Amino acid sequence: MINVTKTYLPNKEQYIKYIDEIWERVQLTNNGPLLRELESELKKYLEVENLYYCGNGTIVLQIALKALEVQGDIITTPFSYCATTNSILWENCTPVFVDIEPTTFNIDPALIEQAITPDTRAIMATHVYGNPCQIEAIETIAQKHNLKVIYDAAHAFGVKYRNRSLLSYGDISTCSFHATKVFHTIEGGAIISNHPELNEKLHLLRAFGHRGDEEYLFAGINGKNSEFHAAMGLCNLPHVGAIIEARKEVFGWYNDLLNWEKLQKPLISDDIEYNYAYYPVVFESESVMRRVQAALAEQDIVPRRYFYPSLNTLPFMPRRYACPVSEDIALRVLSLPLYVGLAQEEVQLIGTIINQHL
Numbered sequence: 204m205i206n207v208t209k210t211y212l213p214n215k216e217q218y219i220k221y222i223d224e225i226w227e228r229v230q231l232t233n234n235g236p237l238l239r240e241l242e243s244e245l246k247k248y249l250e251v252e253n254l255y256y257c258g259n260g261t262i263v264l265q266i267a268l269k270a271l272e273v274q275g276d277i278i279t280t281p282f283s284y285c286a287t288t289n290s291i292l293w294e295n296c297t298p299v300f301v302d303i304e305p306t307t308f309n310i311d312p313a314l315i316e317q318a319i320t321p322d323t324r325a326i327m328a329t330h331v332y333g334n335p336c337q338i339e340a341i342e343t344i345a346q347k348h349n350l351k352v353i354y355d356a357a358h359a360f361g362v363k364y365r366n367r368s369l370l371s372y373g374d375i376s377t378c379s380f381h382a383t384k385v386f387h388t389i390e391g392g393a394i395i396s397n398h399p400e401l402n403e404k405l406h407l408l409r410a411f412g413h414r415g416d417e418e419y420l421f422a423g424i425n426g427k428n429s430e431f432h433a434a435m436g437l438c439n440l441p442h443v444g445a446i447i448e449a450r451k452e453v454f455g456w457y458n459d460l461l462n463w464e465k466l467q468k469p470l471i472s473d474d475i476e477y478n479y480a481y482y483p484v485v486f487e488s489e490s491v492m493r494r495v496q497a498a499l500a501e502q503d504i505v506p507r508r509y510f511y512p513s514l515n516t517l518p519f520m521p522r523r524y525a526c527p528v529s530e531d532i533a534l535r536v537l538s539l540p541l542y543v544g545l546a547q548e549e550v551q552l553i554g555t556i557i558n559q560h561l
Contacts, residue, residue, distance in 0.1 A: 205549055207507040209542040210382045211446055213438035221434035230430065234410070237433040244440055245393065249361075249368045253396045255405050256433065257426040260357045260379025260392035264290035264327070266408045266426055267375040267394060270401055271351045275324040278350075280310040281515040281529040283329040287355045288514045291327065292521075299323070300515040300524040306470040307331070308483075308532060312340035316348075325351040330369060331510075333358040333385075333480040334471055338372050353377070360386045361443055363476040370395045380436065385450070385478050386443050388436035391428050449543045450479035456547055457482055457539065460554030465491075465561040482541045483509065486561070489534040495560045496537060504553055509538040 225231060232238075242256050257263050264286065268277075277291050281300045291298045301314040310328045326345055328336045336354070345352045354372060356362075357379035362369040370376045370393075380391035394405055407414060412423025439446075467485040471477060486492040499506060513533040515524045539553060 204503040204505065205540050205545070205553070206505050206542075207509075207538055207540050208383045209544065210387065211439065211442070211543050213435070213442060218434060218438050221437065222431070225430045225434065232427055232429045234427070235430040235433070237430045237437060238428060241388075241433040241436045241440075244437065248440060248443070249370055249395070251368055251371050251395050253399060253402050253405075255394050255409060256388075256428055256436075257392050257394060257409050258428050259390050260377060260381060261286040261290055262409075262424065262426045263377040263392040263394040264353070264355060265294055266405065266424070267353045267377055268294045268296065268325075269408055269424075270394075270396070270404050271325065271353070271374060273325045273351055273353075276320065276322045277325045277327050278315055278318050278323060279327045280329050280331070281513045281524070281526040282308050282310075282331060282510055282533065283355060283514060284357070284510060285514060285517070286357070287327060287329055288517070288520075292519075296324075297322075297521055298514075299522070300526050300529075302526040302528045303331075303532070305528050305532075307334055307336075307472075308469050308529075309334065309336045310341075311528075312337045312344060315341065316344050319344075319348050319350075323348065323350060325353060327353045327355060329355040329357070330359045330362070332469060332483060333360075333362050333369075333478050334469055335359075335362070335364045335369055335475055338364065342372075351375075357381075357384070357392075358480045359478070360384060360480075361447060361476075361478040364472070365474050369475070371397065374398065375401075385446060385480050386436070386439055388428070388432045388439070391432050391436065446543055447478050450541060451477075453541055453545050453550060454479050454482060456550040457554060460551065460558070462558045462561055466557075479541070481509065482539045483536050484539060484557075485532055486535045486537070491561060492535050492537055495557050498556050498560045499553065502552065502556065504540065504556070506537040506539050508533075508536065511536065 352373040354376040380388040409426030513529040
C-alpha cells in the first residue's frame, strides 16, 4: 500500500539511548530535562525567542486564545483541518468564516475587513499546506481594528518568509508535531509568542495555571508533553534538512509528471523557503477527482481529501456563511502521497494513473 504519508522514524538505537536515560532519572513528564533541551534546540533551529513545547497542535490553539484573552467573534478560514475551528468553539468563541484566495487557498485578506464587526476580537488564519498567508495585509487590518492575530502554522515547520521563520509572525503562532508532519514528536505541538510578557502566562497555562504546589493563579489546562515525546523530537530534529530535501525531490517528480492542463495546484510564494509538507492537486470537477481516487485505490494507493469538507459547512457551526471558493476547492482537492522513501517508480505509477483518468 502507498499511503498519503509515512512517518519518518530515526535510528532506533539513538531513541533507546534516550529511553534508558529516562529510566535512570525516573522523570517521565513535568518539564523534564529532555523537554527543556528540545525547547532550546527548537528555538535555535527556528530562530525564535519564545517557544513552549506542548501536548499537540490543537491544545496550543486553545492556549493561544486563553493567553490573549480572546472572547467573541474570531475571523477564520474555512479551508483548514477541523482543529482550527474546533479550538475556537471549545473556547466558547464564535468562528466567522471568510472565503479563501483561489490561487493560494489561504484566507483572503480582502474579505477580512468586510467581516469585522464590534464583536470581532481576533483573526485566526492557517498557513495552508505551509504556504504563508498575506502576512502584511493581515497585520495592517489587525492594527487598524485592534485585533489579535493567531496563525495556525501546523504545516509550516521550517518554512521561512523573507528569511525569517514563518512561525515568528502574528501575536502567537502555533505548530503541530504530529507523526504525519515534516518534523514530528509522535504527538506534540508548540506555541510561539512575539510578546515576551506572555512567557510566564504561557508556561503556566499549559501546566494547570499554578506555580509550585500552593500558588494557584488562574485556570490552566494540561498542555504538557512527556520526556518520551521530547526524545523522539531530539532524534528527528537533526534530520529535518534531509527530510525536506527528500520531499522536495518527490515534489519535482510530481511537477514533471502531471498534466497541468487539467490540474491545479496552489501558488507558492516566491518569498519563502518551503518545507514541501503536502502535495495537493485540484481536479476539474468532483466527479473527476472521485474517478481518479477510485483508480488509485485499485492499486492500493491512498491519497487524502485534504481539506474536506469546507469547515463552514460542518453541521455544528453556530452561524452559516457562504464561502464558494473554499467549498468548491474542498470538493475537488486530493493530497497525493508524499514522504521520505517514496520511490520515483511509485510516483511514476501515481502520475500515470492520474493522467490516464483526467
